[in-house]
Amino acid sequence: MTDIALTLRRFVKTGRSFDRVWLTIAVILAVLAAIVPDQLPGSLVFTGQQLVSVAPFLLLSVMIAAWAGATGADSLIARAFSGHPVKMVLMASAFGALSPFCSCGVIPLIAALLSMGVPLAPVMAFWLASPVIDPAMFMLTVGTLGMEFAVGKMLGAIALGLMGGFATLWLARLGFLTDPLRAGIGNGGCGGAKIRSPKPPVWRFWQETDRIDRFRRDAVKTTLFLGKWLVLAFLLESLMVVYVPAETVSAAVGGDGIMPIVIATLVGVPAYLNGYAALPLVGGLIEQGMQAGAGMAFLVAGGVSSLPAAIAVFALVKKPVFVLYLAYALIGSFAVGLMFQFTH
DSSP: OHHHHHHHHHHHHHOTTOOHHHHHHHHHHHHHHHHOTTHHHHHHHHHHHHHHHHHHHHHHHHHHHHHHHHHTGGGGGGGGGSSOHHHHHHHHHHHHHHOOOOHHHHHHHHHHHHHTTOOHHHHHHHHHHTTTOOHHHHHHHHHHHOHHHHHHHHHHHHHHHHHHHHHHHHHHHTTOSOSOBOTTOOOOHHHHHHHHSOOOOOSOGGGSHHHHHHHHHHHHHHHHHHHHHHHHHHHHHHHHHHHSOHHHHHHHHOSSSSHHHHHHHHHHHHHOOOHHHHHHHHHHHHHTTOOHHHHHHHHHHHHHHOHHHHHHHHHHBOHHHHHHHHHHHHHHHHHHHHHHHHHO
16 A cells, blocks of 8 residues: 555656645645555446547646647637627627636636726626636547536626626726726736737648647547546545535535525635546536536536635726625525526
């Protein structure tokens, strides 16, 4: 047992590319090997079986993300931020839910948009809708929770963006929320460049060597990113199934009424890991008694206002905008969960 733990520690330390997710996986395996060695084989088998079952959806997700980067299709988002304010909110909500923007580009993108004078309303709509779902996450949601849940999550993301966008537009017309950025925040980042200088997509990307290389790099990067989170998620799910009694879950977020959805919305923020990791965990919780609406509220709330996202938002905008952002996230997530429960 000690040898296994030491091997895992050395394996993590020797890999420069190993991040905290892989470290967490290694620590969990080491703890299992040291404390409950009988559970280790079961968790590994469970994780492997789940990865195999979701592999087709994972492959499709990777291809979609790599294709978007290679063709430059993600630059189409620039069209969402031109024209009449109402049109901008509508377009920003849709593009936010459907765009495959990388996580590194979202915050600089928002800074670039605001510093360029784009109204806060469409930016808020995009900001709220974008973290909830994207094409890759849609396919993985289909693979883990089913088509109905995936479509509901996509519609919920759009509805959340519309709610926040139009509410912000109304407040802006009343004279509030002027100059939302903190002092010293400017435009920049990989996302902002796509807005400042949008280029037409190149659909036949395989005809250019640079774009083929971009496709390969993005495919590998996306596979590693999604893979590590799914491994962690399925590993945690294997432990949850064994050590979290179904009765406990049912008592907290099961049953009828709106209280389980309220609890799931509030718990979604501090308990959230990652959009991809949360999918199988929510699937396991639903099997143990969680309402479908509560699961939806958990996913949406965690995606919009998870701790890393909230910290980034707080560093970017002034306090009134940050408070409004959190209010939209909580109220909107609860509303999405409630609607999904009643229509499910």
